[in-house]
Every structure is written in structure tokens, then in C-alpha cells.
Amino acid sequence: MSTTRPAGHSLRHPTDADAGAVVELLRARERADLGREQATLDDVRAEWAVPGFDLSADAWLAEEGGWLVGYACLLGDDLLVAVHPGAAGRGIGTRLREAGELRAEGRGTRVLRQFIPVGDTRARVQLLDSGWWPVHHYFSLRMPLERAPDPPDDVVVRQFDAAADLEPVWRLVQETYASLEGFLAQPLEAWRATTLGKPGWDQRLWLVLHDREGLAGVALGERGPRDTGLVHTLAVAERARGRGHGRALLLLLLDAFRDTGLTGAGAAVHGPNAASAALFQSAGMTVRWHAERWEKSVGR
Numbered sequence: 001m002s003t004t005r006p007a008g009h010s011l012r013h014p015t016d017a018d019a020g021a022v023v024e025l026l027r028a029r030e031r032a033d034l035g036r037e038q039a040t041l042d043d044v045r046a047e048w049a050v051p052g053f054d055l056s057a058d059a060w061l062a063e064e065g066g067w068l069v070g071y072a073c074l075l076g077d078d079l080l081v082a083v084h085p086g087a088a089g090r091g092i093g094t095r096l097r098e099a100g101e102l103r104a105e106g107r108g109t110r111v112l113r114q115f116i117p118v119g120d121t122r123a124r125v126q127l128l129d130s131g132w133w134p135v136h137h138y139f140s141l142r143m144p145l146e147r148a149p150d151p152p153d154d155v156v157v158r159q160f161d162a163a164a165d166l167e168p169v170w171r172l173v174q175e176t177y178a179s180l181e182g183f184l185a186q187p188l189e190a191w192r193a194t195t196l197g198k199p200g201w202d203q204r205l206w207l208v209l210h211d212r213e214g215l216a217g218v219a220l221g222e223r224g225p226r227d228t229g230l231v232h233t234l235a236v237a238e239r240a241r242g243r244g245h246g247r248a249l250l251l252l253l254l255d256a257f258r259d260t261g262l263t264g265a266g267a268a269v270h271g272p273n274a275a276s277a278a279l280f281q282s283a284g285m286t287v288r289w290h291a292e293r294w295e296k297s298v299g300r
Contacts, residue, residue, distance in 0.1 A: 009092055010063050011099060013056045014071075019044050021068045022061070025084055032085040033117040034140075034289050038224065046198040047075055051189060060099050062092045072096035074103055077184075078113045081123075088122060097130070105298045112298050118290045127294050136293040139277065141285035142266045145229070148254040148284055155248040160206035160218075162196060168215050169208065176235035180270055195232065198222065205229065205256055209249060216240040219249035221257060224266060229257030231267035234276070250283055 014022065019041060026039035048055050053075060062070030062083070069087035073080045079100040083093045097114075104112045114132070116123050124134075160169065170188050177183045186194070195201070205221035217236040224230040231253060236245045254265055267285060269277045 009069070009090065009095065011060050011095065012063070014059050014061050015055070016048075018061060018068075019048070022071050025068050025071050026082055028084050028086075029082045033120055037226075040224075042198065046194065047073065049197065050075060050193050052076075058103065060096055062087075062096055064092075070096050072100050074100045076190075077104065077109050077111065078115075079104065081114065093123065094126065094130075097126075101296070101298055109298055112296050114294045115291050116294055118292055124292075127296075130296070132294045132296040134292040135295045136270065138291050138293065139269050139287045140266065140289045140291070141269065141277070141280050142228075142264065142288045143283070143285040144264050145254060145258050145262060148258070148265065149251055151251040151255040152248050155209070155245075155252065157207040157209045157219075157249065157252055159203050160208050160220075162203075165208055165215075166192065166196075169218050169220075172215055172218060172237060173220075173233055173235050176237070183270075195220070195222075202260065204260055205253065207249060207252055207256065209245060211240060213239065217245045217249050219253035221253050223260075223262070226264070227262050228264040228266055229254070229260075229262040231265065231280075234267075234279075246279055247282065250279060254283065 023039050023041050023044055026044070027037040030037050030039060047053070048059070058074040060070075060072045061068055062072075064087065068084070069090075070081075070083045070092040072082070079097070081093050081096045081100065083096070101112060114127070115138070116127065116134075118124075118137070167188065170191050173191070174185055178185065202221075202223055205223070207219045207221075208215065209217040209219075215237060217240060218233065219231070220233040222230050222232050231250070234246060234250055234253075236249070257265055265285070266288075267280050269280060
């Protein structure tokens, strides 16, 4: 970690009382990078509640004159670094990144990851100079729900039942996405914490499809900011593919979004997963932004 300290900047670990200020900083960063806000207080609190995460060691705040100007969070092997747009270019992001790298190395992480908007040229240059490399890319799609096609009448789904469905759904999700390049598998309890354990989780937005052989597919949604429903996961069992289940589940989830009072829908797609992107676009979604996943080897 660099021993150079930018004048006027100080780092400290956050406390629960800082969650609101962190959200406001993340929203300012999103306005600059994406043209809109996405972060919510529930999102931040859910991340801080993930099993194994230590707020007193795995997150940092950068302050200047009593103002929060930067935030970093090490969640598993993923590092988030956000600097307020008005404080960019002062070395704050570098210092936060180096703190995260040092902590990750000390915990035994071998490969550290960051997600960076393609339009953030400053961050991309700094990462390249610091030994990072872009490995995967992702797209975010959006649409107003008034444009969503009507769901099929001949496909019957039910709402998720945590007592009966937790492990089968987790297993289906892991198996479905395992073949996708860059997929990061999660143990059951970690997956539960980042999905069902998230404040505001809505059972009405988790749909389960069965056939004669058992679990055939799931569409898992969540409430996002500004009355937007987010497609968190869309998975169909390998044996049940090619029957239109993916599109049916997506349209039924969009309809569930509408039924719960939401007005928009969004999804994130891994770049190489062209089939998934085409499915979302067939329902009326359009690409809104493009991000890259960068990686760096930090372990010995």
C-alpha cells in the first residue's frame, strides 16, 4: 500500500450510522457514470450484512474537511471503489483501491475483481497502470412496463416457498450459470443472504415453474429504485430448455412487477450470453449502459 497520503484526505472504517452518507455518495457516482441513480439504503445494508463481511475491516471511507468523498467495500473477492465526482483526480480512488488490495491479499484472495463503467476512462487508465486487466463485460437493459408483452395464458407458475424451494432453486441457479464464463458460484447461505436476506425482498417477485419431472425454471425479481423491478435471475433446467420456458417466465415476472405497482423493469446480462440478451430484447428491453469486470492477481 502506498505510504503517500493526499493532503487533506483521511481514511477510516465506516459504522452503521454512515450507511445513508454512503448511499448518497454512490448515487452521485451513478449520476456521473450512468445518468441515473440506482443505489438504495437497503442495498448497502444488505451488503454489510453478508456473512463473513466485517464492516470494521472490509470497508473504508475517505473524508475531506468533514465530507465523505470516497468509499470502498471488499465483499468476498469483489472490490467496489467509488469517489465523488467532485473529488476525482486527487488520489482518493488510488488510496482506497490500495487499502482494498492490501486487505484482500491479507485474507488470502488470489484474484481480486472490480466492475467499472466503460465510460469511466480515468478509472480504466489507472487500473491498467496498477496491474489490473479487463476480463468480462456486462450490459444493463431497461424498459417501461407499459411496453411489456402480455404473459402467456397456458403457463402456470407459483410463488417461491422458502421452506420447500430454497435449496432446489439455489442448486438450479448454480447449475444453470456455472457454464457461463466469469460466473461466481455462491454457497447456499451466502446466496440466501444476498437474495432472501435483502431488506425489501418480495416473495411475489420470485416465480417457480414445475413440470412432471420437477423444478423446470425460476424467474427471480426484486424491487429496485424509482419503482423499477429488477430481473435478478432467470434460469431454466437443462432438460427443460427449448420449450419457451425462459420467455414465459420473463413475461410472467414482468407482469408480476406490474401487479405490485412497479412501472419499469431492468436486467443485467453478461456480454458473452447472447441468448439471454436476445431474450430480454425480445420483451422490449434496450441496452442502457456497458460495464467491464477487471481483475488483478494479488495472492502469492
